[in-house]
Amino acid sequence: MLNIQSLSKEYGKKQILNSVTLTAKSGEIIGLVGENGAGKSTMLQILATLSQPTSGSISLDDQSYKKSKKHIRKKVGFVGQDIALWEEFTVKENMVFFEKLSWIKKSEVELRQLCRDMKLEKWDETVKTLSGGMKRKLNLAISLIHEPMLLLLDEPTVGIDLKSRKEIGSYLHDLAKNHGKMIIYTSHDMDEINNLCERVYCIGNDPFYRKLLQEYGKEPIIL
Amino acid sequence: MKSILATRFIHWKKQRTSLIFWLLFPIIATIGIITATEVLQEDTKVPVGVVLEEETEESKELVEEIKTTPFVRIREIPEDDALHQLRKHELDSVFVIHEGFEEKILENNRSQLITSYQSDLSFAYSPVKEIILSYVQQETGKSKAAFTVKELEQQYETNTGWTFEEIVIKSNQIEQDENLLNTAFSFSGSPVKGSKNTPLFSIWGLWAICSMLSTLLLFDWVIKERQSNTRVRFAFTRWTLKSYLLQNLILYSVLFFIIDLLTVITLYAIFGEWINIFNLIVFRILLSLAAFLLAHLFKTTYLFYSVSFGLTLFVTISSGAVLPPGVTDWFWLDLLNPVLPLLSGEYLSLWSLIVILFTIVWLVRKERYHA
Numbered sequence: 001m002l003n004i005q006s007l008s009k010e011y012g013k014k015q016i017l018n019s020v021t022l023t024a025k026s027g028e029i030i031g032l033v034g035e036n037g038a039g040k041s042t043m044l045q046i047l048a049t050l051s052q053p054t055s056g057s058i059s060l061d062d063q064s065y066k067k068s069k070k071h072i073r074k075k076v077g078f079v080g081q082d083i084a085l086w087e088e089f090t091v092k093e094n095m096v097f098f099e100k101l102s103w104i105k106k107s108e109v110e111l112r113q114l115c116r117d118m119k120l121e122k123w124d125e126t127v128k129t130l131s132g133g134m135k136r137k138l139n140l141a142i143s144l145i146h147e148p149m150l151l152l153l154d155e156p157t158v159g160i161d162l163k164s165r166k167e168i169g170s171y172l173h174d175l176a177k178n179h180g181k182m183i184i185y186t187s188h189d190m191d192e193i194n195n196l197c198e199r200v201y202c203i204g205n206d207p208f209y210r211k212l213l214q215e216y217g218k219e220p221i222i223l
Numbered sequence: 224m225k226s227i228l229a230t231r232f233i234h235w236k237k238q239r240t241s242l243i244f245w246l247l248f249p250i251i252a253t254i255g256i257i258t259a260t261e262v263l264q265e266d267t268k269v270p271v272g273v274v275l276e277e278e279t280e281e282s283k284e285l286v287e288e289i290k291t292t293p294f295v296r297i298r299e300i301p302e303d304d305a306l307h308q309l310r311k312h313e314l315d316s317v318f319v320i321h322e323g324f325e326e327k328i329l330e331n332n333r334s335q336l337i338t339s340y341q342s343d344l345s346f347a348y349s350p351v352k353e354i355i356l357s358y359v360q361q362e363t364g365k366s367k368a369a370f371t372v373k374e375l376e377q378q379y380e381t382n383t384g385w386t387f388e389e390i391v392i393k394s395n396q397i398e399q400d401e402n403l404l405n406t407a408f409s410f411s412g413s414p415v416k417g418s419k420n421t422p423l424f425s426i427w428g429l430w431a432i433c434s435m436l437s438t439l440l441l442f443d444w445v446i447k448e449r450q451s452n453t454r455v456r457f458a459f460t461r462w463t464l465k466s467y468l469l470q471n472l473i474l475y476s477v478l479f480f481i482i483d484l485l486t487v488i489t490l491y492a493i494f495g496e497w498i499n500i501f502n503l504i505v506f507r508i509l510l511s512l513a514a515f516l517l518a519h520l521f522k523t524t525y526l527f528y529s530v531s532f533g534l535t536l537f538v539t540i541s542s543g544a545v546l547p548p549g550v551t552d553w554f555w556l557d558l559l560n561p562v563l564p565l566l567s568g569e570y571l572s573l574w575s576l577i578v579i580l581f582t583i584v585w586l587v588r589k590e591r592y593h594a
Contacts, residue, residue, distance in 0.1 A: 084456050
């Protein structure tokens with residue numbers, strides 16, 4: 001279980017997050033929406049231990065972020081906005097490269113299966129020749145090698161075709177419902193958020209997003 | 224380390240051509256430059272013809288002696304050919320060593336030993352003639368000494384039992400032991416070696432400069448991997464980015480050192496040049512660390528490559544290749560020169576202290592990830 005209590009983040013005098021409190025359970029997919037610069041990415045970076053909050057506390061599986069950062073990192077998977085791949089490597093080489101550095105050892109068959117589950121079949125092709133959708137899938141697959149319990153996704157489907165978007169969405173749904181992963185997801189695509197997430201948090205005080213969520217029949221939770 | 228090696232192999236596989244090229248560049252460039260300058264030196268020598276009418280110890284020794292004359296190339300050919308080539312100015316001058324040369328030397332007879340020819344364009348004639356004169360003087364002197372000893376033996380009716388040859392050998396030994404003048408040249412404190420054809424450059428000095436360039440250029444991986452989007456993934460792997468970089472530094476240093484050892488064997492086999500292995504290890508460690516740390520200062524490889532070429536050029540100039548040592552008063556240049564400790568074996572320099580200091584700073588500095 002993820003427990004966030006009174007989390008705040010300031011950059012200088014600018015308040016980005018103001019006393020955010022939320023909890024997430026295993027198998028849940030939580031959506032974060034808000035205008036650009038509202039603090040969605042900052043929130044994910046704090047949850048990924050890549051940034052420190054100004055105040056507040058976070059715990060994952062009763063382990064405090066402050067006290068056991070190293071252990072927390074083993075349980076967290078992070079997919080940033082940028083594609084973090086070796087462009088000149090093949091899909092296989094990318095998977096093997098990060099598996100070698102991972103805490104969990106996986107065979108080549110297991111790695112290939114992970115890609116297949118995501119409908120990524122081009123195993124021996126160089127990343128630079130792949131479509132944007134394929135790259136996004138590989139980006140996600142690598143973040144799952146160490147089998148994290150909390151998966152943080154910062155606009156993982158931005159700029160890709162509808163088919164790949166649906167495939168990724170369906171895979172994430174399977175991960176949460178059948179493998180018990182907690183997923184926190186940011187996106188500007190309200191259809192995607194509406195289809196995938198049980199709870200949607202609205203970061204920032206922009207009435208546009210509140211109204212939009214209400215139009216989709218979701219009760220917005222303001223952070 | 225095994226995992227890091229496996230990941231490094233994936234990178235090396237992708238850049239094998241450039242990796243092999245730059246790893247072998249120092250040894251190939253060194254052999255190439257030294258061989259080219261030797262050929263050039265040989266081609267610019269003045270051709271002098273020697274005609275040997277007898278094949279005796281003394282005549283062969285004289286030819287060897289003439290060959291030591293700087294900038295003279297000896298051609299052993301028949302007299303007719305030699306004179307024909309002299310007329311066509313293909314030979315600078317011709318020296319004919321007549322039959323009975325050895326016999327006359329041993330008899331202390333200096334007349335009509337050698338006939339020499341020169342043309343109006345000859346300019347190697349005089350130095351070669353001087354060499355021959357001094358040699359003949361020296362050899363006949365030894366013979367004369369031997370005869371004198373023998374005469375004294377008879378005069379005082381003593382029997383030392385010394386043969387003529389033994390006296391000559393003894394006088395050769397005395398000549399070597401009490402040599403009046405001995406000169407030797409060295410480059411930037413490099414080991415002195417007696418050689419008939421001294422290379423224009425210090426072989427290890429040249430190799431060190433080429434090695435500096437290749438090491439700097441091959442450490443571009445630090446920039447590529449630190450600036451890559453993949454760096455954020457290291458927060459979620461067994462190794463931190465710093466530990467990953469450090470282990471790769473060790474791998475690269477080991478790889479370089481293996482090539483360095485192959486270089487030692489190759490240069491010894493080709494040129495007979497040896498280097499202290501301990502000096503080489505220290506040079507390799509300091510150079511790898513310096514390239515590694517320098518690469519941390521850059522965000523783009525283009526700028527790093529430019530600086531690498533600039534630094535190599537600067538070290539080449541300050542090492543005495545262009546400005547001879549001692550021309551400037553910038554003694555601190557020598558203290559910062561990474562090549563000099565390899566050649567002199569003096570490791571405690573400003574250069575090594577700076578590299579060690581910055582390495583410690585890098586090791587204690589905290590690492591940051593940016594998503």
